[in-house]
Amino acid sequence: MEIDKAIKESDDRRLKTKYNNAIYVIQRALALYSIEELAFSFNGGKDSTVLLHLLRAGYFLHKGGQSCSDRDLTSFPIRTIYFESSSAFPEISSFTYDTASSYGLQLDSISSDFKSGLENLLKANPIKAIFLGVRIGDPTALGQEQFSPSSPGWPPFMRVNPILDWSYRDVWAFILTCKVEYCKLYDQGYTSIGSVHDTVPNSLLCINDSSCNKKFKPAYLLADGRLERAGRVKKLSLSIPGHFPVFGDSPDSVDPHKNGMLVASVIAVGDEILFGTVEDQLGTSLCRKLHSIGWSVSQIAIVQNDIDSMAEEVERHKSTNDMVFIYGGVGPLQSDVTLAGVAKAFGVRLAPDEEFEEYLRHLIGNQCTGDRNEMALLPEGITELLHHEKLPVPMVEIAQPLSKLCLEFPDINIGVYRKCRNGSLIISFQGKKQVRVDLAVEALCNMFHPRAFTEIN
Ligand SMILES: Cc1cc2nc3c(=O)[nH]c(=O)nc-3n(C[C@H](O)[C@H](O)[C@H](O)COP(=O)(O)O)c2cc1C
Numbered sequence: 453m454e455i456d457k458a459i460k461e462s463d464d465r466r467l468k469t470k471y472n473n474a475i476y477v478i479q480r481a482l483a484l485y486s487i488e489e490l491a492f493s494f495n496g497g498k499d500s501t502v503l504l505h506l507l508r509a510g511y512f513l514h515k516g517g518q519s520c521s522d523r524d525l526t527s528f529p530i531r532t533i534y535f536e537s538s539s540a541f542p543e544i545s546s547f548t549y550d551t552a553s554s555y556g557l558q559l560d561s562i563s564s565d566f567k568s569g570l571e572n573l574l575k576a577n578p579i580k581a582i583f584l585g586v587r588i589g590d591p592t593a594l595g596q597e598q599f600s601p602s603s604p605g606w607p608p609f610m611r612v613n614p615i616l617d618w619s620y621r622d623v624w625a626f627i628l629t630c631k632v633e634y635c636k637l638y639d640q641g642y643t644s645i646g647s648v649h650d651t652v653p654n655s656l657l658c659i660n661d662s663s664c665n666k667k668f669k670p671a672y673l674l675a676d677g678r679l680e681r682a683g684r685v686k687k688l689s690l691s692i693p694g695h696f697p698v699f700g701d702s703p704d705s706v707d708p709h710k711n712g713m714l715v716a717s718v719i720a721v722g723d724e725i726l727f728g729t730v731e732d733q734l735g736t737s738l739c740r741k742l743h744s745i746g747w748s749v750s751q752i753a754i755v756q757n758d759i760d761s762m763a764e765e766v767e768r769h770k771s772t773n774d775m776v777f778i779y780g781g782v783g784p785l786q787s788d789v790t791l792a793g794v795a796k797a798f799g800v801r802l803a804p805d806e807e808f809e810e811y812l813r814h815l816i817g818n819q820c821t822g823d824r825n826e827m828a829l830l831p832e833g834i835t836e837l838l839h840h841e842k843l844p845v846p847m848v849e850i851a852q853p854l855s856k857l858c859l860e861f862p863d864i865n866i867g868v869y870r871k872c873r874n875g876s877l878i879i880s881f882q883g884k885k886q887v888r889v890d891l892a893v894e895a896l897c898n899m900f901h902p903r904a905f906t907e908i909n
């Protein structure tokens with residue numbers, strides 16, 4: 453099967469993992485439901501295009517792999533549904549119909565809205581589960597799992613989301629690796645496609661040529677996948693001036709968004725800051741830097757090392773700021789819960805990330821990784837790693853000994869920080885019993901070369 457072969461031959465480990473996970477979900481669905489009980493929701497968009505090819509591969513593998521030839525796939529037995537709309541881009545509609553005919557899809561075009569269309573479909577057919585190309589970053593994905601029953605108020609069926617944990621980059625890695633066709637709008641700067649009324653090319657891909665004509669790079673060149681919806685024109689309600697609750701509703705409150713300023717907020721995480729043992733200097737220099745490039749800062753918050761407090765703080769900041777800076781609490785200790793808090797705020801899990809694992813392996817070799825490096829857990833499906841060679845990962849050098857120490861001394865609060873980016877690491881121990889603190893310090897010293905520590909007090 454051409455897709456399976458292309459992925460197996462690729463050396464993109466991250467893509468292989470994502471592919472295998474998606475195929476697993478598809479095969480589970482094929483085992484749980486009969487073909488007649490399944491449907492595939494296809495609309496010619498990039499996500500559903502990826503899903504189409506995964507479904508073909510999953511079905512092929514389910515049928516017994518080698519004993520089934522590629523020719524058996526010229527007709528695809530899972531009922532395919534397309535909600536047609538007069539406001540769809542003509543390029544999207546024609547791509548949907550052309551693809552359906554190329555791959556022998558049994559396409560049901562439905563011209564009513566989603567809900568009543570689905571109601572009629574379920575009345576007329578034994579459908580129990582529907583495959584969708586929903587991904588975690590999508591506004592409708594929040595709270596969904598790979599298998600999620602339809603929402604209350606919707607006709608009853610199981611939503612199956614095989615690519616829920618795929619990022620924008622994973623989608624393009626798949627399309628380009630497998631060399632499958634996609635709607636040509638994606639070559640004209642469109643990165644996520646809704647209707648003709650709410651979608652324009654993504655301005656982040658704009659190149660002004662010499663005659664001042666606007667031209668756009670293809671969608672797969674968008675560097676930061678989190679901005680794939682930047683070409684979606686904002687709904688009217690979002691642009692009502694003065695309605696950003698973070699700045700209050702009082703008539704004289706100043707809303708920097710109104711002046712076209714970008715707004716950031718800062719969250720510093722760490723019990724040490726709240727205990728007063730460490731002074732937060734990063735916040736001040738970050739604000740200075742942001743101000744110097746024309747950004748406004750709405751708030752600096754300090755949060756304790758606690759998942760729920762973290763999640764609540766992120767929740768408060770994320771809808772009203774253009775960017776939220778978070779630092780502290782990202783190391784290997786049990787008390788480092790920043791990422792878990794972020795994951796909770798976005799309704800996703802922490803999961804091993806192949807690419808980050810690879811990056812850490814580069815930095816620290818295999819000695820700290822064991823079976824799985826616990827530092828390589830990231831919020832599933834919503835994380836894009838931005839590469840910057842000067843950004844050191846915090847505390848990798850002492851990650852493993854310290855996590856061991858934390859397990860041995862659960863009664864001691866162990867904190868690690870640096871006063872400045874290139875400064876030495878400071879490890880602090882706090883506990884009720886001085887004997888235990890001394891024992892923990894001794895245990896740490898025994899793990900390292902005698903001259904590894906410049907000062908102990
Ligand atoms: C097959 C199918 C099933 C859907 N099921 C649900 C659902 O259970 N709950 C829900 O709130 N929306 C459901 N939707 C609607 C989508 O979440 C979303 O609103 C729709 O894809 C439009 O996205 P857009 O506004 O980005 O174009 C479903 C859509 C489709 C096509």
Ligand SMILES: Nc1ncnc2c1ncn2[C@@H]1O[C@H](COP(=O)(O)OP(=O)(O)OP(=O)(O)O)[C@@H](O)[C@H]1O
Pocket residue numbers: 493494495496497498499500501533534535536583584585586587590643644645646
């Ligand atoms: N009009 C539609 N008909 C059938 N399925 C649809 C329709 N709109 C959305 N869907 C389903 O919902 C999924 C998510 O839609 P979404 O718009 O996020 O992705 P996409 O259209 O595949 O790609 P893009 O994000 O580039 O628009 C689709 O992959 C598809 O399974």
Ligand SMILES: [Mg+2]
Pocket residue numbers: 495497644645646
């Ligand atoms: Mg779409």
